[in-house]
Amino acid sequence: KRDVYVVTNFEPHHNHQLVTPLESPYLRCNRVVRNSDLAQAVAMRRALVRTCQTYEYMVDQCGGYLNVGFQIKDLYNKLDASRREILLDDDTEAALSYLKAKGAMDPEFFCKFSVDEENRLGNLFWRDSTSLLDYIAYGDVLIFDSTYKTNVYDKPLVLFVGSNNYRSTVMFGCALLQDETFETYKWLLETFMASMKDKKPISILTDGDEAMRKAIDDVFPMSNHRLCSWHVSRNAQNNLKDDELVRNFQACIWEPFALDEFEKKWEVLRERARTPKQKEWLEMMYAKSDSWAESCLRGKFFGGMCTTRRVESMNKYVKDYLRKGVKLFECIPAIDRAMLRLRNTTAKDGFNAKYSTPVLKTALTKLEQQASLIYTHRCFVLVRHEIESCSALIHDNVMHNFGGRVYVLSKYGEPHNKWTCVYHGGEKIRIQCGCRKYESEGIPCCHLFYVMKCEHLTEIPPALIMKRWTKSAQTDTCREFISKGEDSTKEVVEMA
Incomplete structure (x- = not known):
């Protein structure tokens, strides 16, 4: 008979029980991770969903563990295999190929790397055209710091960040370094400058690393250098x-003492220091007080920033996308994704500034209304606070001197505190205040608004409107930069 099996021999030692229908999903031949499952897991991994959570989500979609078609270990193995397939010849070549592809799509993309004695990747720096435009507009204050080692090679990650007109964090560039020596930092800063058309920052904020400080003094000798106040504290x-x-x-x-008052405070500190270690440390800090004391830094523009907090916040952004032991070709796209997340926040801030109007609260309606039209929301809130604060001021005396009027102001209830403002009228109105808040932060102080009120001004003088805090900051600044004859391609002009 056909299609009939005949048992000729039975060997019980090389056999096993047949699996039940409920156990069949555990057989290796039935455990298959489909391409659609893999694509979903990869996408969710990019969105910061852990693999174990992705598996539980798939189980919930399929209605149980027996219906998903594979075990969690199979998913881990498939993801690991897909990572290995991405590598061309090695990890470094895959990372550089990714950056080369970005350069092909972005005409102003910049990337530079160095190799060590063994012809291995040493230092790597990159930035895109959006970072260039951001730096042209907001690169007057630069914050950079080397952060934790984010990859399997233990290369320090350096982030160049700043603050835009919405007072949000913007990233100017990224670098992976082989070490944290003076030579490496000098190479990095020179490379950064070359990528930014040699536009130097006005001020720089760092955490106080000695090699970093020496490199800054060598590459940016004319820039103001401030140590992070939080680290100093x-x-x-x-x-x-x-x-x-x-x-x-x-x-x-923190306090903006006058220089003579600062010296008196410091003498008190010296007298109260008891141990040799305390005295030695205080002398060392006094020698570089011009890089951390508010009294010495007042009048130098830092945009209201005195800590490297923005780098720390960027660390949080990047840390969300990076895991310990991550490969180089995974590290760079992860940082790019963190930048996209930041830029999406900036785009939302721009939308809110364009299509919403803040509520006016003060009695100086015309000045406040002009400020609401010029400044971005967060800057307007600061300006409005200064307008409100001028109601507590009193002018003790008005003198005619220095080719203008000199106002001597005090605060209600604090007659011992005095501020001097000098008003110059004419076509180009100028007002200067001894507190130097405008020079330090770019926001007119309450003393300036008090003088505007006394002079019956209905508009803030153009000399007291810092362009980098206005709604059109990036457009105007990029246009000025391009008009100076800088080497910019047509594409960058169009983006600006």
Whole structure:
């Protein structure tokens, strides 16, 4: 008979029980991760969903563990295999190929790398055209810091960041370094400058690394250099170990004392220092007080920034997308995704500034209304606060001197605090204040608004409107940069 099986021999030692229908999904031949499952897992991984959570989501979609078609270990293995397939000859070549592809799509993309003695990747820097435009508009204050080691090669990641007209963080460039020496930082800063058309920043904020400081002094000798106030304060706690000393030292960090008053405060600190270690540390900090004391830095533009907090916040953005031991070809796209997330926030801020109007609150309606039309929302809130604060001011005396009127102001309830403002009328109105808040932060102080009120001005003088805080900051600044004859391609002009 056909189609009939005949048992000729039975060997019980090389056999096993047949699986039940409920157990069949665990057989290797029945565990298959389909391409659609893999694509979904990869997409969810890019969106910061862990693989174990992705598997649970797939189980929920299919109605149970027996219906999903594979085990969680199979998904991990498939993802690992797909990662290995992306590699061409090695990890570095895959990363450089990714950057080369970005350069092919972006005419102003910039990338530069160096190799070590063994012909391995040493340092790597890159930035795109959006970062260039951001730096042209907001590169007057540069914050950079080397962060944690984010990859399997333990290369330090350096982020160049700043603040835009919405007072949000913008990224100017990224770098992976082989070490943190003076030579490496110098190479990085020179490369950064070459990528930014040699536009130098007015001020720089760092955490105080000695090699970094020397490289900054060498490459940017004319830029103002400020140490992160938070790091300086933390170092004070670690070295002074005396609550009263620490409080007095922190007052020297944050308070805008006059220089003679700062010297008096410092003498008190010296007298209260008891141990040789405290005295030695205080002398060392006094020698570089021009890079951390508010009294010495007042009048130098830092845009209201005194810490590297923006780099720390960028670390949080990047950390969300990076995992310990991540490959180089995964690290760079992850950083790009973090930048896209930042830029989406900036785009939303721009939309809100364009299509919404803040509520007016003060009695100086015309000045406040003009400020609401010129400044972005967050800057307008700061300006409005200064307008509100001018109601508590009193002018003790008005003198005619220096070719204009000199107002001597005090605050209600604090007659010992005095501020001097000089008003110059004419076609180009100028007002200067001794507190130097405008020079330091770019926001007119309450003393300036008080003088505007006394002079019956209905508009903020153009000399007191810093362009980088206005709604049209990027467009106007890029147009000026291009009109100076800088080497910019047609594509960049169109983007600007």
